[in-house]
Amino acid sequence: MKASALSFKLAVLFVIAGMAMGIGMAAAQDHAIMPAHAHLNLLGWVSLFLFGIYYERRPALDTSRLARIQVWLWSAGTVVLTVSVAAIHLGYTAMDPVAALASLMVLAGMLLFGYFVFRPVASMAPTPSVGITPAE
Numbered sequence: 687m688k689a690s691a692l693s694f695k696l697a698v699l700f701v702i703a704g705m706a707m708g709i710g711m712a713a714a715q716d717h718a719i720m721p722a723h724a725h726l727n728l729l730g731w732v733s734l735f736l737f738g739i740y741y742e743r744r745p746a747l748d749t750s751r752l753a754r755i756q757v758w759l760w761s762a763g764t765v766v767l768t769v770s771v772a773a774i775h776l777g778y779t780a781m782d783p784v785a786a787l788a789s790l791m792v793l794a795g796m797l798l799f800g801y802f803v804f805r806p807v808a809s810m811a812p813t814p815s816v817g818i819t820p821a822e
Contacts, residue, residue, distance in 0.1 A: 689753035693738030696761050700730025722772035729764040729792060737799060747802055756798040763791030 704727040711717045737757060741748040767788035773781040 687754070688741070688748045689750070689757050690738045690742035690748050692754060692757050693734045693741060696757065697731050697734035697738065700726060700734065700761075700764065704731060718775050719772040721775055722768050725771055726764065726768040729760070729767070734760065734764075740799075740803070744802075752798070753802065756795055756802070759791060759798065760795035763788050763795055767792060 704723060707719070707723045707726065711719065711723065734757070737760070741753055747753050767785060770781040770785035770788055774785060
């Protein structure tokens with residue numbers, strides 16, 4: 687599977703989970719885990735979807751194993767961070783080290799993505815836009 691397709695599919699799963707979390711908080715009238723909800727939506731939905739767009743525009747990168755590793759690393763870090771932040775806000779302070787580790791996973795995912803963005807490789811250039819040619 688291409689990195690872009692993986693990013694888009696996981697982003698949709700994360701936004702559904704984030705919406706369910708938000709609806710659950712509203713129904714319970716308890717917003718204690720709102721920071722976890724925010725992390726899930728920003729890291730899981732927004733960031734992954736943006737990664738997918740970037741990868742889709744760079745076909746050579748989109749098919750690379752390293753790009754898929756970046757998506758999986760980011761996603762695993764997001765899941766662990768969301769759960770640990772929720773636990774911390776529910777009073778389970780023993781989850782602080784888990785949140786720290788998950789934060790480092792997400793940071794590693796972003797550093798890897800940054801590497802893709804900043805490395806000067808001609809094969810990673812964006813695909814040209816399809817132009818419309820007028821009929822004669």
